[in-house]
Amino acid sequence: MRIILAEDNDILRKSLSFFLESKGFKVDQFSDGKDALEAIESDNYDLVLTDINMPGVSGMEITQYIRQTLNSEIPIIIFTSSSVEQTELDSFDLGANEFMSKPVSPAVLLVRINKLLNTRV
């Protein structure tokens, strides 16, 4: 399973990707939204993890682009440290499948990923 991870905080991004790889996923990580989007367009992934606040292109924009321009149904999980209800609603409006507040619990993240991929790794 290939996951694309877009998160600008190095420590968090590296931690998450180490964690996911230890669980058997292949993770491509990006600290810039624009690079992440280019990778999504050119490669095949099974799931997108993206922070909402990203330099270049934001998580919202990535989600919108995937759903409306690429017409892809790839599962998307959005991270945010905002606890504002509207942000969560907007994310779902744009077509995100899951919304997780930071700090993200790795165990919960894993459960959600597996649920979305509908497989057990």
Next chain:
Amino acid sequence: MNNTKFPIPYNELERLAALKRYNILDTLPDHAFDDATKLVSYICGVPIAHISFIDESRQWFKSEIGIGVTEVPREISFCQYTIMESEIVEINDTFLNDRFKNDPNVVGGFKIRFYAGIPLTTPDGFNIGTICAIDHVVKELNENQKNALSLVAKHVIGQLELQTKNIELNAQKKIAERAVLAKDSFLANMSHEIRTPLNAVIGFTELLSQTDLNNTQLDYVESVQTAGENLLLIINDILDLSKIESGNLAIEAEPFNLKKTLKHVYNLLKVKVPKDVEFNLYLDAEMPDMVIGDQGRLNQILVNLTGNALKFTEDGDVTISVKKVEDTDDFYTLRFSVKDTGIGIPEDKLKTIFERFTQAEESTTRKFGGTGLGLSIVKQLVELQKGEIQVKSKPGRGSEFSFTLIYKKANTAEIKVNKVSDNNLGKLKILLCEDNPLNQKLAKSVISNFGFELDIAENGEEGIELLSKNEYDLVLMDLQMPVKDGYQTTEYIRNEMKLAIPIIAMTAHSLVGEQERCYKAGMDAYVPKPFKQAVLLKAIKTVMSKDFEHGYKRKINFSFLDEMGGGDADFKKEMISLFIDKIPNQAAQLDEAFKNNDYDTVKKLAHHMKSSMDIFMLEDLSNYLSDIEEEAIIEEFTAETLDKINILHCGIVDVVKVLKELC
């Protein structure tokens, strides 16, 4: 001007006062009364029954069946007449009664045909209300029913009395509880107030005795010292008792040398032995040297019991003996006994001698002195250590007090021996925060005796100011000071100034939990006042010794990181070096952006850094960053924001230091 249309009892004013006393009018429904009303309805076989009270203008129903209103005007009530009587009023057929045959409630309204009412009479003889049975048909009550009705009436009055008494009792109970609390705090405060000047008296006497004195002067000074110490003992007794009573006396569990303690008690009391008395100390050969327990309290118990024994023995012997009775893997059980051949205690007094202010003989106080608190404290101290005290005695033959205590075995590794000599400390520079001039002077003399340098701050604020200007090795901190007290000052030094300088608390409070509170606030040691030079010096040595671990050190919780990395050591190391590389830089950028009022950058950086803090579970720093981010969003920086940035900065420096040690 009397336009009332109802009969008025001759004692109406007193009757109304009696009614008022019960506070029953307009109260909520009550099961007890409802049950009584039901009972009346069952007994008399009537559809309408009530319990009511009559004030100046109305009949108010405390409980009713078949009436459906809460009150009626007094002048239309049947019961206005009943309260004029002392017995049951029964009207079998209202149609045949001249007074009622044209009553609106007979010809219409409640259609009352039968009425039986009995006055509710208070114990002091006032008819404050009625209890009634009413029917729409002609009826006659038999003797049993009438008797039952008066019994219910009595019961209702009983109920009322009980409720009133309960309310009074509750009020009295609250008063009593407040009084006890006031007494306790008075005792504690008073003892504290007395101890403060006494502290100065004893301390200066100690200093005075070290100066050049001739023999007579030395004798006088020693007398002052003894008197001062005795006074202190009494005050400590009172303070102990109030602590025990409020359940606030804590028993310590520290390793101590049992044999030394016993020998110390023996040597201490040897000077008080009358010339015809032999004073012995018998120790079990198998007795352990070191145990874990409360040395001070054992000392106190033994000094008290032995002191008594010596006081009441004119000739013969007084013997302290200790025997090991049990020895398990973890515990020693020891039996302590203090035996004398003194005046003894009469059998009928044996049970009460442990009570407060009780001595075997009324005359004892006059003849032998003492507060009468000693044995009461001893008993409670033994019981607090889960022991039991026993006494055997025969008048004229002597007494034996014995108790058994269980001590945890001391692991030799737990015993730290501190062998720092005075010279090792060199010339320490000490800051004293203390407002009382006498105590300042005393501390100054003592400290200079040690050869240390001392600066004095009148309060916490001043202390902080001096600390930020000068370098000190140690802070002596009084707890009670104006402006900023010892706790607040320590918290500021630890949390805001981020200084790890040793702080020793000095206090005359000796209140419960205070020691813990001191450690919690970040202090390293605790010296009770009045302090002895040796105790203070020991505390100073302890906190200054190299192996002394400062309680204050940031602990980093790696559990989140470990969950991410599944415990992979390389991964953890990589993350730690990332933190060390990135975060101090980002903190510097944050400072810069803050100084330039660059809200947008502050917002982004704070947000970014927060994620990193969360991974290392630095909750406090993460919270500061959240606050800073919020303040950047609303574009409003204040002095507090600057504080937060500074604290954050210090926190990060701290964390990086700890992380570097791990790499």
